[in-house]
Amino acid sequence: xxxxxxxxxxLASAGNAEARQAALAALxxxxxELIDAVVLTEVPEDEITSVTAELAALTGRLRAxxxxxxxxxxxxxxxxxxxxxxxxxxxxNPHALPLIIESTPERTVRAExxxxxxxxxxxxxxxxxxxAMIMDHLLGHAAAVAGSAGMTGTLSVRYRRPVPYGxxxxxxxxxxxxxxxxSWVDGRIALPDGTVLVExxxxxxxxxxxxxxxDPA
Ligand SMILES: CCCCCCCC/C=C\CCCCCCCC(=O)SCCNC(=O)CCNC(=O)[C@H](O)C(C)(C)COP(=O)(O)OP(=O)(O)OC[C@H]1O[C@@H](n2cnc3c(N)ncnc32)[C@H](O)[C@@H]1OP(=O)(O)O
Numbered sequence: 001x002x003x004x005x006x007x008x009x010x011l012a013s014a015g016n017a018e019a020r021q022a023a024l025a026a027l028x029x030x031x032x033e034l035i036d037a038v039v040l041t042e043v044p045e046d047e048i049t050s051v052t053a054e055l056a057a058l059t060g061r062l063r064a065x066x067x068x069x070x071x072x073x074x075x076x077x078x079x080x081x082x083x084x085x086x087x088x089x090x091x092x093n094p095h096a097l098p099l100i101i102e103s104t105p106e107r108t109v110r111a112e113x114x115x116x117x118x119x120x121x122x123x124x125x126x127x128x129x130x131x132a133m134i135m136d137h138l139l140g141h142a143a144a145v146a147g148s149a150g151m152t153g154t155l156s157v158r159y160r161r162p163v164p165y166g167x168x169x170x171x172x173x174x175x176x177x178x179x180x181x182x183s184w185v186d187g188r189i190a191l192p193d194g195t196v197l198v199e200x201x202x203x204x205x206x207x208x209x210x211x212x213x214x215d216p217a
Pocket of ligand 1: 137138139140151153206
């Protein structure tokens with residue numbers, strides 16, 4: 001639903017929903033490029049001021065017709081779960097990497113990824129909160145594909161080596177065990193040669209009202 005001038009409009013039923021998602025994903029990607037351009041720019045101050053004014057105008061255009069919250073979790077036309085507004089994996093969300101996760105037949109998960117300069121924490125390296133966020137989401141996804149979708153109860157992260165940005169990395173995770181509504185998942189972020197940079201263990205708890213709702217296909 002969208003709110004425009006006091007009216008409520010269901011745009012999904014009004015047009016081609018898939019074409020709209022593709023257009024929104026392109027906007028999300030362009031905005032990611034903008035974010036990195038902002039943190040790296042060396043243009044003169046008057047140019048910065050001019051670009052800021054143009055961005056304010058563009059922001060106003062996007063705000064002209066808006067939702068009350070990001071796009072929800074849903075089952076896509078091909079039957080797969082998707083959450084395009086998600087902060088970590090959503091292609092429409094510029095804050096998201098986005099993390100593109102593949103599931104293996106063994107119900108483990110993997111994602112090839114590369115952090116960007118805008119993820120910098122310690123000078124030259126990725127912020128530990130950003131890598132923890134990636135681990136939280138990937139471990140949660142691994143719990144879900146194992147049939148134990150839940151909310152993070154605890155997340156323990158061991159930072160073994162600093163994480164570079166701008167380089168291809170591999171993140172993997174696997175469900176290890178469940179007891180009732182509690183499930184444990186292990187994961188890591190590694191260099192392509194297998195050198196582990198970050199290790200994480202998470203406890204995911206299936207809220208009572210989720211039981212049976214998010215069973216994998
Ligand atoms: C988001 C996914 C959407 C759908 C997925 C489906 C499809 C999959 C596709 C794609 C996957 C995407 C993956 C995303 C991953 C991202 C995950 C996040 O970032 S989640 C945000 C951060 N976490 C919170 O905000 C939790 C806030 N806390 C709560 O909501 C509750 O406290 C909750 C649900 C964690 C537990 O509430 P209770 O009422 O169900 O729990 P009680 O009944 O009190 O306890 C049950 C057992 O769990 C233990 N427990 C409860 N909370 C614990 C905690 N925080 N740490 C350790 N143990 C805890 C208790 O001691 C108890 O254990 P005993 O049975 O006695 O052995």
